[in-house]
Amino acid sequence: MTCTPVPPAHRTKRLAEMATLALAAATTLASCSGSPDPTPIPVASSPRPGSAALPPSAQQGGQVTLQSGWAKAGSGMTAVFGTVVNPGAKDVTLLGGSSPAAADVQIHSMVKQPDGSMKMTQKQGGLTVPAGGSAELTPGADHIMLVNLHSALVNGGDVSLVLRTADGANVEWTVPVRSFAGAEETYAPEDHR
Numbered sequence: 001m002t003c004t005p006v007p008p009a010h011r012t013k014r015l016a017e018m019a020t021l022a023l024a025a026a027t028t029l030a031s032c033s034g035s036p037d038p039t040p041i042p043v044a045s046s047p048r049p050g051s052a053a054l055p056p057s058a059q060q061g062g063q064v065t066l067q068s069g070w071a072k073a074g075s076g077m078t079a080v081f082g083t084v085v086n087p088g089a090k091d092v093t094l095l096g097g098s099s100p101a102a103a104d105v106q107i108h109s110m111v112k113q114p115d116g117s118m119k120m121t122q123k124q125g126g127l128t129v130p131a132g133g134s135a136e137l138t139p140g141a142d143h144i145m146l147v148n149l150h151s152a153l154v155n156g157g158d159v160s161l162v163l164r165t166a167d168g169a170n171v172e173w174t175v176p177v178r179s180f181a182g183a184e185e186t187y188a189p190e191d192h193r
Contacts, residue, residue: 064088065084067134070175072153072180073152080175083136091129093127095126099146102146102148105147105161107143108121110140123142159174161175
């Protein structure tokens with residue numbers, strides 16, 4: 001059997017078609033479930049070179065976006081960084097969420113301890129992104145934590161996550177995975193149960 005490589009332009013078109021079909025199927029199933037789901041907020045993350053960007057209608061005001069988002073390559077636990085932008089007229093608070101790559105998704109921060117050391121902790125009350133403003137997710141400060149990864153995140157891959165907001169909406173992002181040697185925080189499993 002001989003396999004013929006698919007040209008990149010066709011691959012991108014096929015991926016976009018498959019994503020549209022998957023979204024349509026999920027929407028159909030959700031409408032038949034009988035239980036109300038949180039309202040999804042359409043979002044955009046920074047598109048990767050060669051990837052299909054969201055259509056312009058999904059990029060217009062009112063949604064929370066992750067600009068220059070990325071996840072640190074690693075296993076066990078790792079983090080997502082970038083700039084969360086809220087062009088809307090009201091504050092949005094991100095509480096935590098889910099990812100097919102991890103058992104849990106939490107909002108974390110680094111907190112100075114009485115002895116002067118820094119300790120990573122789950123951020124009580126979540127991360128509030130002001131109306132018309134932004135919030136930075138950076139190594140050594142606020143970040144989105146992927147807890148108990150099902151398998152290692154490898155440089156060059158992608159990871160998807162869904163964050164829940166305080167008003168019950170969902171925010172969905174897919175970000176590239178990068179190797180990063182800085183901010184070697186200790187991700188102790190006993191602190192993340």
